[in-house]
Amino acid sequence: MAPVQVRGTVLTVRRVDAYHALTLVAPAIATRFRPGQFVTIAVGGPQTSMLGRRAFAVHDVRPDHGGTVEFVFEAGGPGTQWLAGLRARDPLDVVGPLGRPFPVPRDVTSCLLLGVGYASAPLFSLAARLRDRGCPVDFLLGAASADRMFGALTARRTGRSATFATSDGSFGVRGAVTGMLEQVITQARTEVIYACAPVPVLREVVLFASRYEVPVQASVDVPMACGTGVCMGCVLPVTGTDGITRIVRACVDGPVFRGDLVRWDDMGTIPFDAVGAPGWKRASTESRHAG
Amino acid sequence: MPADMRARLGHVELPNPVLAAAGCAGAGREIAQFTDVARIGALITKSIMAEPRTGNPAPRLAETPSGLLNSVGLQGPGIDAFLQRDLPWLLSRGARVVVSIGGQTVREYAGLAARLSDTAGVTAIEVNLSCPNAEDAGREFALDPQTAAGVVAAVRGGARYDIPVFAKLSPDVTDIVAVAGACVAAGADGLSLVNALLGMAIDTVTMRPALAGTYGALSGPAIRPVAVRCVWQVREAFPDLPIIGTGGICTGADALELLLAGATVVGVGTAIVHDPSACARVLRELEEELAAIGVDRVADVTGQAHRGHGVNGGVPPGRLHRGLPRPA
Numbered sequence: 001m002a003p004v005q006v007r008g009t010v011l012t013v014r015r016v017d018a019y020h021a022l023t024l025v026a027p028a029i030a031t032r033f034r035p036g037q038f039v040t041i042a043v044g045g046p047q048t049s050m051l052g053r054r055a056f057a058v059h060d061v062r063p064d065h066g067g068t069v070e071f072v073f074e075a076g077g078p079g080t081q082w083l084a085g086l087r088a089r090d091p092l093d094v095v096g097p098l099g100r101p102f103p104v105p106r107d108v109t110s111c112l113l114l115g116v117g118y119a120s121a122p123l124f125s126l127a128a129r130l131r132d133r134g135c136p137v138d139f140l141l142g143a144a145s146a147d148r149m150f151g152a153l154t155a156r157r158t159g160r161s162a163t164f165a166t167s168d169g170s171f172g173v174r175g176a177v178t179g180m181l182e183q184v185i186t187q188a189r190t191e192v193i194y195a196c197a198p199v200p201v202l203r204e205v206v207l208f209a210s211r212y213e214v215p216v217q218a219s220v221d222v223p224m225a226c227g228t229g230v231c232m233g234c235v236l237p238v239t240g241t242d243g244i245t246r247i248v249r250a251c252v253d254g255p256v257f258r259g260d261l262v263r264w265d266d267m268g269t270i271p272f273d274a275v276g277a278p279g280w281k282r283a284s285t286e287s288r289h290a291g
Numbered sequence: 292m293p294a295d296m297r298a299r300l301g302h303v304e305l306p307n308p309v310l311a312a313a314g315c316a317g318a319g320r321e322i323a324q325f326t327d328v329a330r331i332g333a334l335i336t337k338s339i340m341a342e343p344r345t346g347n348p349a350p351r352l353a354e355t356p357s358g359l360l361n362s363v364g365l366q367g368p369g370i371d372a373f374l375q376r377d378l379p380w381l382l383s384r385g386a387r388v389v390v391s392i393g394g395q396t397v398r399e400y401a402g403l404a405a406r407l408s409d410t411a412g413v414t415a416i417e418v419n420l421s422c423p424n425a426e427d428a429g430r431e432f433a434l435d436p437q438t439a440a441g442v443v444a445a446v447r448g449g450a451r452y453d454i455p456v457f458a459k460l461s462p463d464v465t466d467i468v469a470v471a472g473a474c475v476a477a478g479a480d481g482l483s484l485v486n487a488l489l490g491m492a493i494d495t496v497t498m499r500p501a502l503a504g505t506y507g508a509l510s511g512p513a514i515r516p517v518a519v520r521c522v523w524q525v526r527e528a529f530p531d532l533p534i535i536g537t538g539g540i541c542t543g544a545d546a547l548e549l550l551l552a553g554a555t556v557v558g559v560g561t562a563i564v565h566d567p568s569a570c571a572r573v574l575r576e577l578e579e580e581l582a583a584i585g586v587d588r589v590a591d592v593t594g595q596a597h598r599g600h601g602v603n604g605g606v607p608p609g610r611l612h613r614g615l616p617r618p619a
Binding site for chain 1: 351
């Protein structure tokens with residue numbers, strides 16, 4: 001359903017270990033939401049000097065107060081620090097739900113939900129949706145340290161299995177999530193992976209899963225300024241099902257992409273064979289003339 | 292009684308003077324989810340070029356105080372896809388469409404103007420002169436009066452006579468009036484003032500330029516005083532010239548400021564990134580501003596700040612006083 005721009009009301013801002021979770025009342029967004037979608041928030045109040053909207057994957061929506069939307073963030077910059085300082089009943093300009101949600105399998109499928117840090121937030125509403133469809137759900141969550149592991153309790157409580165990895169070994173096994181992938185995929189007989197992680201991790205996960213012929217639905221975390229597609233800031237090279245590479249916007253064409261279609265090695269570049277890349281048209285014109 | 296908001300873009304009448312500025316409303320679809328594109332005075336498209344273009348690699352955007360710095364690099368579908376897909380959609384929604392065109396050669400601009408002239412439903416052409424000139428080592432057309440005039444003359448020559456041609460100028464010049472004069476002499480029906488300023492930001496963590504394209508176009512409220520100054524100067528020199536005033540408009544009061552400086556209509560740009568329904572909001576706020584100062588017709592405020600400055604001699608001084616009762 002089409003996104004809406006509403007004036008939401010802050011219900012709570014609470015600390016969750018190293019992160020913050022903000023719940024706001026926004027019924028029109030809550031009812032339209034599907035797992036994997038995100039919202040954007042205008043930060044800094046009416047006289048703000050911060051023009052970019054802040055994009056956050058939705059953690060969960062609930063029916064209370066007519067419909068609430070929750071997202072998780074790290075108060076790292078001035079915009080997110082402003083958000084962390086909000087109080088109950090503060091108004092927020094919020095747009096959503098935006099972006100392509102996670103596609104869910106038609107048949108019963110063994111699903112692995114992989115997340116790193118607070119990027120794992122959107123996996124839990126997805127898990128609920130998958131379970132409703134009878135799909136077994138396994139979790140593989142990673143973080144730098146225990147206080148940066150998001151959703152471990154929920155994963156343990158709701159997943160068929162839950163595996164954790166931290167860089168410092170303070171929670172679960174020591175190491176990266178990718179180090180546990182083989183073991184988890186084999187044990188769970190994973191048929192599809194849903195991944196929410198930084199780009200380098202997604203790249204590794206997709207590469208690894210391709211060896212097992214397990215498809216990956218990857219939610220790409222790239223900086224966005226508008227979330228609606230006008231600013232053209234959040235672009236990445238993605239190959240279409242027609243085999244042609246285009247420079248697409250994560251906000252409208254994603255943020256969830258089929259992992260095998262993203263040109264992970266070409267992130268941050270313009271591949272020479274992308275539609276409209278320097279020299280691209282010339283090559284096709286020549287071949288037309290030759291024909 | 293609400294003010295008469297009708298405005299003119301050259302000889303074309305628009306229902307109101309609040310336009311969506313080029314490059315900030317996409318092809319219209321993006322903002323149509325949040326605002327009725329038929330309610331906007333006109334939608335200026337993202338600059339259309341002859342061929343599809345990928346633009347620059349990411350990162351393309353950096354946030355600066357009250358500004359956005361972008362180096363998108365003119366990513367776009369090309370004129371064929373625009374005419375097949377985007378223009379018909381905009382027209383089906385009742386939008387008035389000003390097509391911004393960009394080129395790397397004078398010929399490319401002229402060819403685009405000719406293509407658009409064969410198409411029904413083009414309200415006006417805006418010539419984005421801040422494109423790199425392939426025949427001059429990538430120097431922007433807008434930086435030199437004669438080069439800019441060359442493009443304008445080619446577009447005016449290629450475009451059907453009844454389609455107004457507006458030249459969009461860069462503020463990054465020593466004398467904007469000289470560029471404006473050259474464009475007017477070359478046949479521009481009006482000017483768009485101003486494009487974004489060239490800027491740069493450096494990431495202090497990576498100690499590298501924040502944008503992959505090194506430089507970026509600075510837009511947003513940070514540049515509004517520059518836009519006001521440019522519109523003012525050009526209005527002083529060419530009191531009857533239609534001007535699309537663009538640069539950092541976020542509110543109705545901002546729009547009024549540009550109109551007072553001499554704009555006949557205004558473009559809302561970067562504000563759309565921040566607020567997808569900004570155009571409708573600015574229009575509403577402008578109506579409120581006009582009501583507060585007791586103006587019946589928005590067309591009457593254009594250039595009003597110049598009264599007593601030697602132009603607009605016929606306008607009675609003191610006609611518009613915010614907060615004071617209207618003259619009987």
